[in-house]
Each structure stands twice: as structure tokens, then as C-alpha cells.
Amino acid sequence: MAKKIKGPQVLTANLLSDGMVVFLGSDGTWRASIDAADMARTEDGAAALEARAAVFVRTNHVVDPYLIAVDDTGSGFVPVAFRERRRIAGPSVQPFFNTQPNGRLAFAG
């Protein structure tokens, strides 16, 4: 049975190779930018994202995938949870370590 969801969801994980934060894109690739993520508005849609991510777990491309709630701003997605906002922004203390170059292709699955 599909999980209850609250609002729009995107699916995030970390790359196995370097731990980088990635999002499952609509083109079936993992993207560094949350704005390139595929978004689900329904429970079935969210379950489908999870099912697609599970394939990449089995092929050892990503680890620990999970859904996060986002606000759809029209021009992109902003995570609802503070932790997720920080997670995608990279360390705030050393701006040159930031991990989210917009739209960069992290891994072509």
C-alpha cells in the first residue's frame, strides 16, 4: 500500500561513490540539483519514485533513498524540512564547499 504523503514529494539519496546528495530526475538520471528532480503529487506517484529508486539501490549507485516534502515555487523546489534545506545547500561555513551546482548531472543511470 502506498505511504501517506503530505504535499509534493521528490526522492533523494546519496551517491554510493562519494556520498553526494542527489535527486531522482524525470529523465531517469540522478541529478545534483533539486530543481531537476521528478516530483510526485500523489501517493501512487511517490510509490513509483521509490520503486524507481530501489532499482538504483540494487545496482549500487545510490544509498539510503527517501522521499522529502517540497514546496513547488514554480521555478524550483524548496524542501519543507529545515534539515533538508541545509542538506542540499552544503556547509554554510565554507561557501566554496557547496555541493549543489544547479542542474549538474550527478550520475547518468
Add this chain to the structure above:
Amino acid sequence: MYRYDEFDTTFVRQRVDQFRDQVNRRVSGDLTEEQFRPLRLMNGLYLQLHAYMLRVAIPYGTLNARQMRQLAFIADEYDKGYGHFTTRQNIQFNWPKLPDVPDILEHLADVEMHAIQTSGNCIRNVTADQWAGATADEFEDPRPYAELMRQWSSLHPEFSFLPRKFKIAVTGAAADRAAIAYHDIGLRLKRNAAGETGFEVMVGGGMGRTPMLGATVRDWLQKEELLAYLEAIMRVYNLHGRRDNKYKARIKILVHELGAEEFTRQVEDEYARIDAPRIMPPPQELTRIKTYFAPPAYEELADQSPELARRMNENTDFAQWVDRNVVAHKQAGYAIVNISLKPVGGVPGDASAAQMRAVADLAEDKSLDEIRVTHEQNLVLPHVRKADLYEVWQSLKAHDLADANIGLATDIIACPGLDYCALATARSIPISQDISRRLGDITRQRDVGDLKIKISGCINACGHHHAGHIGILGLEKRGEEYYQITLGGSGDENASIGEIIGPGFSSETVTDAVETIVDTYVGLRQDGETFLDAYRRVGPDPFKEAVYATH
């Protein structure tokens, strides 16, 4: 310094080979993440918010120049050119890639280092007074015992899967710089009326969500009995520790629930049963270890250095640095140099590869090849000739390592918090940077005097906030960071747990609150009274009134 024998070398090399195989199997898919996670954690490799993090053990915080250079090499070659020294006297690399980690471990093994037991429910890196073997106020050097415990606890089959992680700290001095009362086991070497040294054994201290100070279970333990007695403590814990509940699994909860008296009785019963001679090392083994910690080749010097006195007269900045960062050595003509990793507005505990190399060079040239890491996230050159202090200061200055703020308001402990740590609820580093900038004026800092501000990014308290004169705990409420302030904590020989002063503060107002607390202290202190003394005299009320009236 201790040097690996053949056994140590083989053991660490084999472990690298084993982990290389495990990483290969993970990458090829023969191991799932569930299977791999405990294996990587046993080798100090975490998956944090944005990347992997490798935690490397620095046994009792002691390094030589070659080891420090190797850490710099790893930072440059496999990370982003820096490392983070932690409150466990370890170093963390924040950006290693999984396939590179076996090579990193190989480079560490080349200089007799590893990342084993820096994670998991085992006995972690034993920590010690960072001035061990050098300080003038020491009864006996605790490092041979720390090394003995390191060997005893490494892959100890009985203690590799404890109810929870386990931390031991040891000091041999009257002043406690190792925060022993806040450890699962805290050991203090002391001297009796007959002039012999032995251990006081404290058990059940800890930080985390339930801070507690350790209780003394043995006021006097013969040094030869150390391992057997520790084994008795570990057995009682292993048997009765709360494996059913992670939040109650630390030994402090067991000591608290049983009561110190009953816990002590059980330990003594176990100790009476134990086959102590089998556990205790033969005397020649301790003698062998002690030879590695024999005093280095000091020169015979006059204690006073006219050169030092002249330079201090000529240069106020240098004199202030000597005043705060340099402390008395037990050897005439030598001094201990503390290197601050807390530049105003910087990231506490971070050092660039270039800084690590600079410290390594100085250690080799001017400190008999020794470096220490402190639990307050600073570095130490333990054996510097007084006549060399000016030259050392100039070299440090050239690498932004000469902040004269040891023990002052900007010498802040901050854990990685939500800038790196997957468990965090709030950021801690930007708060420390903000406070550091606000209070950073050196004249003001010197006027405020001794002040320990400690910040954690979650209830796990890696930033030791419970032991801060001013402690700050970052939490999250309704999607925003907020910060709870505690006052009056201390990790020294008169340890105390900080008390929460009231409702928390936003990230925008917490620095104002800290400044108000500092100003309140300045307003009410009596002659020569430190922040902690003043707090203990007046209690929290004047601080609460000031903070909550203005915020």
C-alpha cells in the same frame, strides 16, 4: 612516542587489506549497504549529510611531524585541503570518496595510524591530558597507561559489541584538562602520603541527553591492577547495560540506576572473581611501553631566558601570546606552546594542509618532534625552548596560527553540527563564528578573561556544551534552528553540569544573548573573579534577568 611493533604493524596492515576487499565487494555489489555499513563504521567511515567522513584516531592526542605531514597529504590528495580536529583528540576528513578510503588507510598505516574503533559500540580512542609528559603540575605521565589501554581495548573480543560506545580519559596532573568526570571511565593518577602514585577511578560520567558526572568507585588503585580492574567494570556493564534502549545504554545510566554504591559493590565482586594475573601485563611489558615515553633529549638550560624577556618587552602582541598560549614546562628552560585553531570568525578545529605542514615543521625543528591535539580543538607543541618562543610565534603568525586566545571567549568548542553531521538538529559552526566576531576584540577578550563557550548541534553533545561556562545547544522547532543556553558547566577538576537558563534563542538572537551574559558578568564580578567563579557565587538569576529583559 610509542612506535608500532611487528604485531601492531601486521594487525593494521591486515585490517587495511580486509577493508579494501570489503570496499571492492560493496562497489561491485557483492555487499549490500546493510551488510557494509557496520564494516565501514568499524573503520571510522561515516556517511554524513553531504559526503563520507573518515575519522582517524590520534591515540591520546599525540602525533609526530611525520604523521602530521601525512594528514596534510591526505587532506590535499583525497579531501578538500583541510581537516577538522575533534573533541576526542581525533581528526576528521569531511570529503573522502569511498573507493579512495583503502588507499587513505594505507597511507595512515605507513605512519602508524588507523581509523579503527573510532565508531561503534566499542572502547573508543583513549584520551589524555594534552600536556602529558611536559606539564609542571604532573604526578606521573599518563600516556604509558593510555597506550596500555589502547592495546588492551583494540579488538578486545569481549568488548567489541558493548551496549553502547565507551570512552576513557586519563590524566596524571592535579588540574584536569581531560574532562575525566565526563567520561564513561575517568582515571586520575595521584600521589599518596608514601609518595607512590596510583589511580582514582571514576565511572559513569557522560554528556549526551542525560549529562552526568562520574562517581569515584575506587579512590586508590595500584597501577599494576589497572587493566584487571577495568575489565571488571566492563564486565558489569556488558552484563547489565541496557541493550534494550539506546537512550539508556550508556554506563552512566547503569551507575545511576543501581546507585554508585551498588555498582561499586558489583565491580569489586567481579574483581575478586577475576583472574587478575592473566589480564595484567607482565611488568616488563609496561616497562617496554614506558621506554617510548621517556623524556626526550632536553638540553640543560637555565630556566630564565633573557632573549624571551627582551622580546616580550619589545613586542606587546608577542607578550600577550606568551601570556595566554604558553605554559610552564617541567624542564628548566622549556615551555609548552598552545596553538589556537580558533581565529576570530574561523571554524573551530579546522586546519588547512598548509597549516598542518607548518606545525609539523615547527615540531621537528623546535619541539623535539612532538605535537598534541587537545579536546578543545587546538594543537600543542609540548617541548619548546623558551629562547625559541619568539621565532616559533613568528612562524605561527605567518600561517595564521598565532591567535593569543587560549582559554578566552573566542576559544570556542563547536561540533560540526548541521553543516556536516547527519545527526544534527541545528548548525553550530556559524553560531561560534558569529560569537567569535562579536567578542573578538582582543582587549575586550583579555578583560573578560577565562571563559569557555561550547556549542553542540544536537543533544549528543559532542561540542561539550554541558561543560561550557556558557553552553549552547542547537535544536530545531517548527522548521527553525533555536539555541538553548546553559550556564555554569565545567569539565575541570571541579566539574559541574551547566544549567538551562530558560527558553531558547533564534540563530539571530543567540549571539546577543551571549554578549548580554558576558556583559552581565563584567558588571557584577568582584576583583579577580572569573566568569565561572562569579556564576557560582551569584547563581543564574542576574544573568536570566539581563537576558530575558532585553530579548
